Amino acid sequence: MKTKIKYSCEDLQSSVYFAPNVLRHCCQRFFVKGKMKGDVEILKVKNDNDINIENIIKEKKEIIKKLNNNLVSPCDGCPKIKKQIWSEEIKIKKISIEAHSKCNLRCSYCSDMFYGGLDPSYDIEKMFEKFKKKNFFSKDVSITWGGGEAVLLKNFNKIFEKFIESRYPNFNDVRVYSNSVIYNELVHKYLDKNKIILTTSIDAGTQKTFELVRGVKKGFLNIFKNLKKYNSQKSGNIIIKYIVTDDNYTENEVDSFVSLIKKYDLLNCNFEISTDYKGEELNLKKALSLVYFFNKLHETGATFVHFDDHVRKRLYKILHQKLSMADLEKNNIFNNIKKYFDAKIIVWGTGRYADELISNSFLFKKAKIDFFVDKHNKDKKKFLSKDVMSPQQLINSTNPILIASSTYWHEIYKNILKLGVNKSRIINTLII
Numbered sequence: 001m002k003t004k005i006k007y008s009c010e011d012l013q014s015s016v017y018f019a020p021n022v023l024r025h026c027c028q029r030f031f032v033k034g035k036m037k038g039d040v041e042i043l044k045v046k047n048d049n050d051i052n053i054e055n056i057i058k059e060k061k062e063i064i065k066k067l068n069n070n071l072v073s074p075c076d077g078c079p080k081i082k083k084q085i086w087s088e089e090i091k092i093k094k095i096s097i098e099a100h101s102k103c104n105l106r107c108s109y110c111s112d113m114f115y116g117g118l119d120p121s122y123d124i125e126k127m128f129e130k131f132k133k134k135n136f137f138s139k140d141v142s143i144t145w146g147g148g149e150a151v152l153l154k155n156f157n158k159i160f161e162k163f164i165e166s167r168y169p170n171f172n173d174v175r176v177y178s179n180s181v182i183y184n185e186l187v188h189k190y191l192d193k194n195k196i197i198l199t200t201s202i203d204a205g206t207q208k209t210f211e212l213v214r215g216v217k218k219g220f221l222n223i224f225k226n227l228k229k230y231n232s233q234k235s236g237n238i239i240i241k242y243i244v245t246d247d248n249y250t251e252n253e254v255d256s257f258v259s260l261i262k263k264y265d266l267l268n269c270n271f272e273i274s275t276d277y278k279g280e281e282l283n284l285k286k287a288l289s290l291v292y293f294f295n296k297l298h299e300t301g302a303t304f305v306h307f308d309d310h311v312r313k314r315l316y317k318i319l320h321q322k323l324s325m326a327d328l329e330k331n332n333i334f335n336n337i338k339k340y341f342d343a344k345i346i347v348w349g350t351g352r353y354a355d356e357l358i359s360n361s362f363l364f365k366k367a368k369i370d371f372f373v374d375k376h377n378k379d380k381k382k383f384l385s386k387d388v389m390s391p392q393q394l395i396n397s398t399n400p401i402l403i404a405s406s407t408y409w410h411e412i413y414k415n416i417l418k419l420g421v422n423k424s425r426i427i428n429t430l431i432i
Contacts, residue, residue, distance in 0.1 A: 018120075023041070043059060109276040164196070175196065183226040202223055249289045254292065346371060346394065
């Protein structure tokens with residue numbers, strides 16, 4: 001397989017996002033000079049014949065060519081673009097099925113791109129067979145199911161089961177994004193089999209705020225009831241998300257949400273705190289409420305709490321602007337991080353998340369990196385001038401371990417424990 005040092009990204013190299021009438025390279029959104037960019041299109045789709053593999057490859061290579069010849073491209077300014085060794089071959093390693101825009105909610109942070117009522121302008125199963133016949137997939141592929149509301153896709157159960165039971169490609173990472181207003185037995189079945197991860201965004205702690213943020217009156221408590229059903233095996237495969245908006249971030253709202261999480265026995269789930277991607281910045285009041293939210297979940301008994309990319313970048317920026325290191329050390333809401341300020345830390349992860357975390361966080365102004373761990377990039381010897389080691393090297397150290405991933409935090413956590421490492425070594429607190 002030919003490789004080359006060039007500008008590209010994982011999505012340009014290997015992703016296709018299927019919307020009702022268009023294919024996209026990604027769902028990345030970013031700001032350049034105050035203007036939001038992203039959701040870069042590959043091609044328009046009116047029928048099955050428009051999904052042409054040769055054209056997909058051509059469009060991907062055209063953007064890569066522009067990036068490497070200093071020509072204007074729709075990806076200019078995207079933080080995911082990196083100059084490194086990339087394959088010259090285009091093979092699909094990730095697909096996202098957002099092929100319809102039918103939804104039973106009208107969220108304040110959403111748009112009719114996701115609730116416009118459109119069905120796919122192509123046959124999803126035929127598309128799948130076409131990609132397989134042309135050997136366009138890699139052996140292992142990750143897939144996300146969204147929409148719209150995922151389970152409202154026409155023939156969802158039939159299509160979903162066909163994909164998940166596929167031998168080529170092997171869907172080794174399957175994620176379903178559902179608001180969980182509607183319970184689906186097939187989703188429950190594969191959750192119990194540990195074959196999928198379900199992400200549900202709730203975004204409210206009270207009925208009144210649910211109506212403001214989610215745009216409908218019915219369904220608020222249904223979400224908690226259905227999540228409790230899905231969580232019957234406590235498999236750890238549910239991510240509960242909370243997208244912070246101008247309407248839902250008060251302490252009262254957060255306290256009410258956390259109380260319902262406890263009432264419906266959901267504290268074992270993974271919690272992801274996000275923010276409206278349309279806003280480029282946070283104010284300090286909202287930023288501190290995010291920190292309060294994180295700590296409140298932990299104090300109530302949640303083990304797995306994380307900020308996603310939208311929050312992390314905005315939070316770092318406002319806290320660096322408004323707080324000094326002295327302010328941080330005086331503020332009680334940051335107490336848990338202080339014990340690591342003079343430590344040597346092992347970092348699991350050598351990707352963009354790790355790079356940004358180390359470059360921007362208060363923690364690494366006071367702490368030092370011992371070495372990095374990467375399970376998948378076995379040929380990588382150095383990262384940020386530090387050694388990259390195998391996971392087994394964790395056993396030979398007593399230093400604390402920071403997991404530099406949001407999407408795979410829980411999975412990495414379990415891998416570390418399987419090595420026989422004491423969980424007390426894993427840094428499971430707010431990192432700013």
